[in-house]
Amino acid sequence: MRLLLVEDERHLSDAIAHLLKAKKYIVDCCYDGEAGLEYGLRGIYDVIILDVMLPKRNGFDVLNMIRQYDVTTPVLLLTAKDQVSDKVHGLDLGADDYLTKPFSTEELLARIRALLRRQGNVLTEDCLRFKETSLHLSTHELCHGEKKIQLGLKEFNLMSCLLHHKRQIVTKEMLIEKVWGYDADVDYNNVEVYISFLRKKLQFIKSPLMIKAVRGVGYTLGGGEE
Structure with a gap:
């Protein structure tokens, strides 16, 4: 699972990112609204954690623009503001949840x-x-x-992505962006090699799951009877 964290307080951002990575999430961090908007519009994230008080663009503006471009990624707003009007405004703009600072890591x-x-x-x-x-x-x-069998880090991230989009076509571009990163110098052959590894490991544990190739597009994960 790949998360986007948009938080301008570096110490808080580092602490949250460290926590999320310890829980096996892949985390991309941005520190202002302009960068947050650029990353958010890519549509590759499973959740966006978005602070409201940001330099360059505030979180409400970033959220509004993301939704205007039909990006449906769930957004969790973070803010020091606890007024009901701010919460209502964020939810009306398309936020999925709202967390007021300070908050516990367990609640996050x-x-x-x-x-x-x-x-x-x-x-x-x-x-x-x-x-x-x-x-x-x-x-x-x-x-x-x-x-059971142990997966390497890339295998784990690929399998996690396929499980989160089960029965859907996941493009090779999406897999590269989610697993290797947006700016990674990786070609489709890398994806194919790791998909081959996963197929062998699914066979080893006698799983009914199958990773099927969709020619020229990507892959889909389904049951053996599908």
Whole structure:
């Protein structure tokens, strides 16, 4: 899962990013509204964590522009403002949730998990599941029944992305941006190699899941009977 964090307070941003990375999220950080808007419009994130009080563009403006361009990524607003009018304004602009500073790390993580669930992802605190196959976020283990196997970091991130978009076509461009990063010097062959690794590991644990290639586009994850 790839998250975008737009927060201009560097110490707070570093602390949140460290927390999220420890929970196996991939995190991109921006420190002003202009950069946050540029990154947010890419549409590659699973959740955007957006501070309201930002230099160059405030969070309300960034949120408004993101929604005007039909980016549907869930947005969690962070702000020191606790007035009801500010909360209502943010929600009316298209925010999915609102967290007032200071906040506990447990609440932040819980709200992120809730936003991911609203997207239709079967997510517990430490596990993604699909058709009795599970991916454990803390150990990077892929399991089915009593069989399990450890995934490397790139394999884990690819499998996480496919599970979050199960039964949907995930383009190779999206996989590169989510797993390697927007500016990474990676070609499609890298994706194909890691997809091959994942297929072998799914076979090893006797999972019914299949990663099917969509010629010239990308991949889709489904059950063996689909």
